[in-house]
Structure formats: C-alpha cells, structure tokens
Amino acid sequence: MIGLAENLGSEGSTLIERAMATIRQRIAARALTPGSRLPSIRAFAKTMQVSKSTIVEAYERLAAEGVIQSRLGSGFYVSGPLAPLSLAEIGPKLDRDVDPLWISRQSLEAGPEILKPGCGWLPASWMPDAGLRRALRTLSRAGNAALADYDTPLGLAPLRQLLSRRMAEHGIEASPDQIMLTESGTQAIDLLCRFLIEPGDTVLVDDPCYFNFHALLRAHRAKVVGVPYTPTGPDIDLFAQALETHRPRLYITNSAIHNPTGATLSPVVAHRLLKLAEPAGLTIIEDDIFADFEQAPAPRLAAFDGLDRVVHIGSFSKALSASVRCGFIAAPHGWIEGLTDLKIATSFGGGHLSAELVLAMLKDGSYRKHMEALKARLSQVMGETSARLKALGILPWLEPQAGMFLWCRLPDGIDAADIARKALAQKVVLAPGNAFSLSQASGGYLRFNVAQSTDARIFKSLERAMQGR
C-alpha cells in the first residue's frame, strides 16, 4: 500500500502537500467556490492516485489552516464566503465579545427570556402600539395603490412634506424634493456611503460611536479614523489634526443624543466643526434617529450648514416601530437624482406600505402625547438606573439630557468585555465599550439602555460578574 509508505517518510509528506496544493489551486481558480463541497476523500484519492489517508491528512491540514471546514457527516467545504467581501475578513480582527456584528446579533436574536440592557432600542411594550394598531386598521381601508403598488422613486410625497415641516422645527431647511425615503436609517447611511466613498477612502467617526458604523464602513472597505468624543462633541483639536493627517472624505456622527454617550453637540463645537469641514472638502452625515427623544432642542449641523455639506438622516425605528422599516435622507439638491438612481438600482421601490403607516402614525394626534409620556418615563428610569449602577461603583460618564443611553465607567481594573461574557452566560446581553471604540480605548465602559434595565436581575448579574463569579 502506498498509504503506509506515505505516513512514514518524506515521500508521503510530499504527496500530502501536492494534494493540498491542488485544492488551493482549485480554490484560487474558483473551480471550488467558498461554501462548496470538496470532492469526497475516496474520489479525490482516486483523482490524485494516492491513498485515502493522504487525502484525509491533506484535508485536515487545510482545515487547520482555515482554508476548508469539515461539517459533521457531510464532508469538507471551502471556507468562505468569497473572502474579500466577508465582513469578518475585513478590518481589524476583533475579539468576538466586542465585535459590532456579534453584539448586534446577540440583541436581535435574543428571545423574550433574555435581558438585554445592552440593546439599542426600546422594549416593544414601550412603543406606541395603540397608534400602530390604528394605523394598520386605517391602512386596511386604503386604496389599492397604497396596499399593492410601488412607491414613487423619492417616496410618499405627503410623508416627505411632513418630514420637511418637522425638520424645519429643528431649524433644518429641507424642501420635500430634497428628501428621499429609504428602508431604514442604516440603509440611508449605506446608500450615502455608496454614493460618496470608494474602497480605501477615509471616513471619520466618533470614538466611541454607534457600533454598526464600524460594521457598515467595513462593508464599504473604508479606512476608518476615530476622533475622541467629549461631552460637547468631537475633540475639535484632534478633529482638525485628523483632517490634516488623513484627508477624510466623510464624517459620520450624531449631533443630538449621541450614541453611545448620550452627549449633545454644543453650538460652539458645531460651528468650529463646520468651519474646519469647508476648506477640507469634508462631507458630514448627521444621523439623527433619536430626534424625537430630545427634551431641549440641540444644535444640528444640518441647520447651521443649510444642507450644503451636511446630509441629514433619520428613521422611525426608535420612536415608532422597528418592525415598520422607514428612514430618510435630506441631502443637497444636486445629490437627489444620483441617490434616487442608486436606490432604484439596488432596491427598486421603497417601502410604500411602511411609509403610509409612518405617515398615519405621525399624523395621529396621540403620537406627540405618547412621546411626551415616553420622555418622562425614560427620564425617570434614567435616574433609577443611574442610582442602581452608582451603587455598584459603575459611574455614568455624563448625565444625558435625554434618550435611553447611559455610558458608564466600570470600577478601575474591571474589563467590560469580560463582564459582558460572564453576564451573557447568565442570559444578560451587555454592550461592552470597545464595541463602540475604534481605538479600543473604552474597555472600561458599558452602554446601558435604561428602558431595558428595569429588571433587578441585571444588577445582581453585574455584581456577580464584577466579583469574578
């Protein structure tokens, strides 16, 4: 038997390497594509005219290298997907516990038995469900077009008119034809990234910032640079330095109720930021999805700038419903045509029914009342959660004026990712600081969603985890 000889000497080793090289070549030539099954051991041994044990060894070595994967009972598969576009393959390799996509999944996949103070949205029971139900009943009596036809390319005109008026309340002048509806706030940013940047372009984000910005920018293969965030906005000196050093094309931020810190941009920082942006040719995406949670009006970059180099985006996932998908972009006039083309090419029609539902809910007189009550409720649980955390030595970085987030510092020497791991074992999903931090400088922080932090078990579990249990 050749097989025995192979296992004993250099000749065997050469045969194994030859088999491995053959598989690698087939993958490189895309004769074997990621996710596809490798030839069976028997068949490939026959092809290569070697023993089955040679192929077993070759496959096992390739699996150890991560080139292929064994799947129980069904053979070996090419690892994949096509590597360059797999998000896991792009950007820095992060510990799973602080990987933005993993954190998102934890929250999205969590069943009702899981507590999720780390998640980024309100419990469904806090949402305006009476208004939602009314809107559904209203829609059930609407015309056929609303129920069954595509929306216009820009999206439902009456909703864009209403959004235009709502933005005016924040000082943002956007005519309805400068507004394009999207499927979500995330899709709005994604479309803008497709429109504005190319692979390799540099994008500035806040450090810390909403973790999905990292994942999204990874998908665009942008070079991401973080600017430390202060309680009044990005550190303006470091921002100026970053412009100088990295010549970024884009900056993505939240002006009011910053995620994760709950901070609010000050007028003076807003003004300086825009003054720096102009000579640098920087475009800014202002993600304002928490607009309706504000207690006092904060400055908006889009209001100062007049939608010249600032694009304003929003959605209804946080205040109305995350189940009804609808977001929007308010952009400079000259961009709308190109953005519309891109939207048609990549998603064809917008969500007509979702837009109708959002319109019905926003027009419903009960919505503002609901938001007032919600803000009062959030303010109260913010105080309670803050007190419970302080009792554990977990201290808020600042007291946010509004919103649902508390960005908190753990006692010295305690690692948030470690706490998150331990809490998860106890069915509590936390959001460790470094998921939000490009520089990985927030290892001592956790973001709490106060609306998801009313259960006493959360604090017990935190206490246990901090005691190393």
Added chain:
Amino acid sequence: MIGLAENLGSEGSTLIERAMATIRQRIAARALTPGSRLPSIRAFAKTMQVSKSTIVEAYERLAAEGVIQSRLGSGFYVSGPLAPLSLAEIGPKLDRDVDPLWISRQSLEAGPEILKPGCGWLPASWMPDAGLRRALRTLSRAGNAALADYDTPLGLAPLRQLLSRRMAEHGIEASPDQIMLTESGTQAIDLLCRFLIEPGDTVLVDDPCYFNFHALLRAHRAKVVGVPYTPTGPDIDLFAQALETHRPRLYITNSAIHNPTGATLSPVVAHRLLKLAEPAGLTIIEDDIFADFEQAPAPRLAAFDGLDRVVHIGSFSKALSASVRCGFIAAPHGWIEGLTDLKIATSFGGGHLSAELVLAMLKDGSYRKHMEALKARLSQVMGETSARLKALGILPWLEPQAGMFLWCRLPDGIDAADIARKALAQKVVLAPGNAFSLSQASGGYLRFNVAQSTDARIFKSLERAMQGR
C-alpha cells in the same frame, strides 16, 4: 480696467484659464465637493485679483464642459455627485430612451392618467387586495413584538419554514436556515453581488434580460457580458464561449418566465449550463420572482444543482404586493453567516411587519384561488393583446406559457426607442427592447405587460407612432 484688456488678448485668455484651473484644482482636492456652490463671481474675482467678467467667462466655460452647473438665481454649483459612484457616469452612455434607470423611473413616477404597457408589474387593482386587507386587520391585533420590534437576523422563522416547503414544491431543497429574508428581490441580488463580486469582476447576463440587472451591476462596477437568449434558455455554445473568454464570476438569470421574453429554460439547457458552470467555478443567481405565475412547472437550476453553486432568490412584489417589501435568498449553507452579517451592517433589521403580512397572506386560503384566477385572466389578456399587436404587425417572439410579458418584434425598419419616445408624448410608457439588451441588438423589440395593455388607446398610440405621427 483689466477686464477690458482681458477680453481682447491672449493675456485675458490666460487669466480665464488660470481661474478655470483654480476651480478644477479645488474640485480635485475636494475643497469644492459635488453639489456645493462655487464662490460668488464677485468674491472669486477678488480672490483671483481679476475682473468679474474674467470669472464669468471662466465659469461659463467650465459649465460648458459640464464641470459645474449654473442654477437660476443661485449661482454656480459643482456638477456631481462624486462622479465615480454616480450611476450615470458608470458604464456605457445610453440614449435616455433606453436607459434602464430612466425606464424604471417612467413607470414608477407615472400617475394614474398614464398608460404603462411597458411597466413590469400588475395594476394594483389586479392584486389580492381582500387578502391584503385581511392581513392588515389581523396584524392590527398581533402582539407588540410583531408590530414594533426588529425581526431576527434571518427573518421571521414561520415564513422561512413556509418558503422552504414552497420551494420543495419546485424541487428545491432549502432548509429554513438556508433562507434569509431581504427587503426585496432586488435587495437580495444586491446583497449577493456585494457578497460575491468585486469591482471589475465579470458577470454574465442574458441578452435580453431584466433591465434593472444592468443598473444594479453598474452600481457594483462589474464588467457585464451578455449571452444571447433563445426560447429555451441562453445560447449554450455562446455561453461556453463566454465562460472561456471572460472567466465570469457570476451569472444572473430567470429560469421560469424569463423577463423580458417570457421564455422557459428547458431541462437539457439547464443541465448543460450547470455542467459548464462547475469547472468554470461559476456562481449562478436564479431570480425566480415570477414563480407563482407558472402554469406548468419549469425546471429550476437550484433544483438540479441542490443549492451548491446556484443561489435562488424570490420576492412577493409581483404576486402579492409591491407596497409590502419582502424578498428572500436561499443560499448554500456556508454563505448564510456572511450574508447575515452583510444584511445587519447595511440595513440592520429586516422588515418584520412586511414579513408578518406576507406570511398572513400566503397562509390565507384565498391566495391560491386568487393566483389561479389571476393566471386565467392573464392567459386571456395575453391572447387578446397578442391578437391586437399582430393586427399592427407587431409579432410576439414566442407565446409564453405564462406570466405577464410579451416580447414583440416591430415591423422591419421601425425603431423601438423612437416609438417609445413618441408614445410617451401621448402619455403611454413603453419598454423599448434595447433597455433590456447589453449588445443593443433589440432595437426592433418592445416588451408588453399584457395586464397593463387592456386600454385601446395604447394600440391607437402605437399605430400613430409607427406611422411616424
């Protein structure tokens, strides 16, 4: 005055060119971004220390070159958007009348007074509106999570289970965990393109094919190669040649009820195609959004292939509602993780409410009855439309077994784009052949949607247009 001198001699010309060069440099350095306003003529004249008339001339020349645009009453703006990602800038420059994006827009923007035999979907009045209304009322009584919470990353499990069973009826074995819901069929293909190809990769399409494939692939900056389509599928010899010559990574097609031709892939072509695909390492996206319109079951590539190198996608826009956005991908096991990451990064949650609505409608006993009646109705208007067209000398390329499309040849010497232009002036939106054809070989064809072709004015308008009026 320097200004007068400038207008007279080479010195003036040099000053104009210097001003133009300065603007060009600022655009190149992104100090002036697309869509942004140029300095006022007065201000820029001061900066450059030249006369205002020099700047006027410089701006006008730049505008003539298309670098900037004048906007009435508000000055000059940098043309744009950022050029490389503007779809209009990518790919071949097409006559507006056969530009895929322009055709889509015509149909999407058409008000009720417009007749649109060129559009790709049914009139809203043909859709199952009673079922839609019932589903909305049912949803209005659903739990809070269905109304207000994000969906799971893969999408509503009961809907994926139902889709798995429905695909099994077409011989496609896809377990529910191989199925991911998307916002639409188009978004499904878009996600797959992001996952599978890189700018510059070659993608095969049918010639003719659904025109939005062209727009979508332009957005991905793919190199697109067309393979002539025959009544039984792509021309298999030319397909083999294209694989050899262009080494494409991907092929996008419809197997059953091909758009625009209404053709059906034959089993023998399907088998040969897959045999060619394997050694070439070709991945195939089978877009099956017209699945429910079939009269007799056609072969599916995904059924032959077992979701190894074929990805199957579908949506509900054509049979249920284009207003409720929901599509899906059935993909090889190893791809689902990466696709889910990409979906979260670029759109966060899926359309939970849309998925609930689709599930309610598909489970509604009346849906199959509706589809049976719809197919009979389509078959009848297909015959009627075919007869009316034949009377005008416009001849179907084949008699489709089902669906809503008739791909028709105009009498010799008549140009479809010309007819489309003339018809549009009479408020009739047609779909000229070359919008579907990469090689621009379908200039003598029009695609008719028989469900949108019941109005006699369409045929009058066609007759007039063909007579050159």
